[in-house]
Amino acid sequence: MKIDLMIVEEAAKELYIRALKVLPPDIKAGFNHLVAGESGSTAQNILATMVTNIQVAEDTNNLLCQDTGLPIYNILIGSGVDVDGYALTQAIRKGCERATREHPLRSSVVHPLTRKNEHSSCGIEVPVIHIDFTDTPEMLSIMMVPKGSGSENNSFLKMAIPAEGVDAIKTFVIDCVLGAGGKPCPPTIVGVGLGGTSDLCMALAKRAATRALGTCCSDPDGAELEKQLSSAVNQLGIGPQGLGGDSTAFAVHIELAATHITMNPIAVNMQCHSARRARAIFTPEGVSYGF
Amino acid sequence: MAHFELTTPVSEVQVRQLRVNDTVTLQSTLFGIRDATQIHLFDRGRKTRFDLDGHAVIHTAPNVRKVDKSVTYPAGYAPICIGTTTSDRMERFTRPLMTQCGVRLIIGKGGLREASKTAFKELGGAYLAIVGGTAALETTWIEQIEDVDLDDLNPESLWKFRIHNFGPLLVAMDSHGGSLFSVVREDAQGRRAQVLAGLGVKSA
Numbered sequence: 001m002k003i004d005l006m007i008v009e010e011a012a013k014e015l016y017i018r019a020l021k022v023l024p025p026d027i028k029a030g031f032n033h034l035v036a037g038e039s040g041s042t043a044q045n046i047l048a049t050m051v052t053n054i055q056v057a058e059d060t061n062n063l064l065c066q067d068t069g070l071p072i073y074n075i076l077i078g079s080g081v082d083v084d085g086y087a088l089t090q091a092i093r094k095g096c097e098r099a100t101r102e103h104p105l106r107s108s109v110v111h112p113l114t115r116k117n118e119h120s121s122c123g124i125e126v127p128v129i130h131i132d133f134t135d136t137p138e139m140l141s142i143m144m145v146p147k148g149s150g151s152e153n154n155s156f157l158k159m160a161i162p163a164e165g166v167d168a169i170k171t172f173v174i175d176c177v178l179g180a181g182g183k184p185c186p187p188t189i190v191g192v193g194l195g196g197t198s199d200l201c202m203a204l205a206k207r208a209a210t211r212a213l214g215t216c217c218s219d220p221d222g223a224e225l226e227k228q229l230s231s232a233v234n235q236l237g238i239g240p241q242g243l244g245g246d247s248t249a250f251a252v253h254i255e256l257a258a259t260h261i262t263m264n265p266i267a268v269n270m271q272c273h274s275a276r277r278a279r280a281i282f283t284p285e286g287v288s289y290g291f
Numbered sequence: 292m293a294h295f296e297l298t299t300p301v302s303e304v305q306v307r308q309l310r311v312n313d314t315v316t317l318q319s320t321l322f323g324i325r326d327a328t329q330i331h332l333f334d335r336g337r338k339t340r341f342d343l344d345g346h347a348v349i350h351t352a353p354n355v356r357k358v359d360k361s362v363t364y365p366a367g368y369a370p371i372c373i374g375t376t377t378s379d380r381m382e383r384f385t386r387p388l389m390t391q392c393g394v395r396l397i398i399g400k401g402g403l404r405e406a407s408k409t410a411f412k413e414l415g416g417a418y419l420a421i422v423g424g425t426a427a428l429e430t431t432w433i434e435q436i437e438d439v440d441l442d443d444l445n446p447e448s449l450w451k452f453r454i455h456n457f458g459p460l461l462v463a464m465d466s467h468g469g470s471l472f473s474v475v476r477e478d479a480q481g482r483r484a485q486v487l488a489g490l491g492v493k494s495a
Contacts, residue, residue: 050422064425064427104357106352150401170487170492181402185377185401239475241422243420243471244471244474
C-alpha cells in the first residue's frame with residue numbers, strides 16, 4: 001500500500017482541528033457514568049457545565065478548550081505499507097503548522113529558554129511524533145493528541161526500589177492525585193506507567209493517560225491494580241475542579257513494561273476532562289476519521 | 292449562598308460582601324492575563340496603559356483571529372476560543388496585581404494558595420472559580436476584544452474583553468479567609484490514610 005504524503009499532511013491538519021472540537025464517545029460516556037454516581041451538588045453543577053460545553057463546542061463548531069496543547073502524533077505503520085518515514089514526519093509537521101495558521105489556532109509552543117513562540121505549534125522536536133509498527137499489512141494509523149498543559153504539568157516520576165514493592169506504587173499514585181488537587185482539571189484520567197527505564201516509564205504513563213475509557217491494561221495484574229486504584233482515587237473527595245465531590249477521576253489506567261531487578265519505577269501522567277484525541281486510518285479504500 | 296450581579300469596576304465594599312459558595316455573574320469589562328504578562332509586568336518592570344483599578348482579571352491566553360481594525364473589532368482581533376488556564380502557576384502575582392494595579396477579582400481554575408488568601412483578606416479581593424476546560428461556553432460570554440496591550444507577548448498579551456453575563460462563577464476564595472480549595476485539600480489529606488489502608492498498603 002502506497003501512502004500519498006499530501007493526504008497525510010491534510011490529515012495531520014484535520015486531526016488537530018477535529019481533536020480540539022469533538023470529544024470521543026468513550027469520554028462522553030465517562031461523563032454520564034460520573035454524573036450518575038456523583039453525590040455533591042457543587043460537583044454536579046460543574047459536571048453539568050462540562051457536559052453543556054461539549055454540546056456548545058459541537059453546536060458552534062468551536063474548540064472545547066482554549067488550550068491547544070502540545071501536539072502529539074502517534075503513528076502506527078502496517079507491514080505492507082510503502083512510505084518514506086522521514087517524509088512522513090515532515091508531512092505531519094506541515095499539517096500541524098497549517099492547522100495552526102489556517103484555522104487559526106493559538107500556538108502554545110515556545111522555546112524552553114527564550115520562550116519565543118513561532119506561532120506555528122511547531123518547534124524543536126515538536127510536534128511530538130511517535131512511530132510504531134503493526135503486522136496488519138494494509139493500514140496506517142495516525143492518532144493525534146493535543147495534550148493540555150494543566151494536566152501535563154502534573155507529571156511525576158519516582159524511581160522506587162524493589163523493597164518498597166507494590167505499596168510504593170499505590171502510595172505514589174494516591175499522593176500524586178492528592179498533590180495535583182484541582183490543577184489538572186479533574187475529573188482526570190490518571191495515567192500510570194510501571195517498569196521499564198525512566199523514559200519508557202514516563203512514555204507508558206502518557207500512553208495510559210490517553211487510552212480510551214473502558215479499555216483495560218493487557219496485563220492481568222496491571223488490570224487488577226487499575227480497578228483498585230480507580231476506586232481509591234475517587235474516595236479522596238477532591239472532585240471536579242478540586243472543589244469537592246466523588247468524581248476526581250474517570251479512571252486510573254496502567255501500562256507496564258519489564259524492568260531491572262533493582263528497579264521499581266513509577267510514572268504518573270494525567271489527562272484532563274477534555275480528554276481529546278482523534279484518529280485517521282489509511283487503508284486501500286481511503287482515509288476514515290474517528291477516535 | 293447568594294448570587295451577585297456585578298458590573299466592573301467594583302469597590303472594596305462590593306468584594307467584601309462576597310462569601311465562599313456565593314455565585315457571581317460579571318458584566319462590562321474583563322482583563323485577560325497570563326504567566327508571561329505578569330512576568331513582564333512585575334519582574335521586568337513593564338507598564339500597561341490600561342487602568343485595572345477595581346477590575347477583574349482572568350487567567351487566560353485566547354485563540355484569536357487577526358483581522359482589520361473596525362467598529363466590531365477595535366483591537367484588530369476576533370475572538371475564536373477564550374478559556375481559562377490553571378491559576379496556581381501565577382500564585383506569586385496575586386499581591387502585586389492587587390497592590391500595584393488595584394485588581395479586586397481574579398477568575399481562574401484550580402485555585403490559588405495561602406499567600407493569595409492572605410492578600411484577599413488584607414486588601415479586599417476574591418477568587419472566582421470558573422469551570423476549566425469549558426472554553427466553548429465561556430466564549431459565548433465574551434462580546435468583543437475591545438483592546439490589547441503588551442501584544443508582543445501574544446497570545447499572552449494583556450487583553451481587554453467586553454463581556455455580557457459572564458458566569459455564574461463560584462466564589463471559591465473570599466476576603467474573610469475562606470477558601471473552598473483549602474477545605475477540600477485538608478479533607479482529602481485527612482482521607483489519605485484510610486484510602487491507602489483500603490488498598491492494603493501496610494505503612495503509609
